[in-house]
Amino acid sequence: MMTTGQPTARRKAGFLETIKAVGWSFFGVRGRKGHERDLARLHPLHVILAGLLMAAVFVLTLVVIVRVVAA
Numbered sequence: 027m028m029t030t031g032q033p034t035a036r037r038k039a040g041f042l043e044t045i046k047a048v049g050w051s052f053f054g055v056r057g058r059k060g061h062e063r064d065l066a067r068l069h070p071l072h073v074i075l076a077g078l079l080m081a082a083v084f085v086l087t088l089v090v091i092v093r094v095v096a097a
Contacts, residue, residue: 037067038067038068038069039064039067039068039069039072041072041075041076043067043068044068044069044072044073044076045076045079045080047060047064047068047073047076048073048076048077048080049080052080052084
């Protein structure tokens with residue numbers, strides 16, 4: 027396959043892929059190669075929405091656990 031010197035267009039990540047990347051970042055286990063790939067592919071608005079969604083799920087999970095233990 028011949029290359030013309032132009033960078034190939036990279037496919038943008040979907041929302042589910044963004045959720046996965048944000049999920050890994052919640053645990054702090056993101057490798058450098060994966061991080062660089064994510065920077066090139068992820069849409070900033072998707073990252074913000076996924077972060078807010080996952081933070082809300084995390085807080086709600088903690089509230090449910092506390093209510094169950096305290097009951």
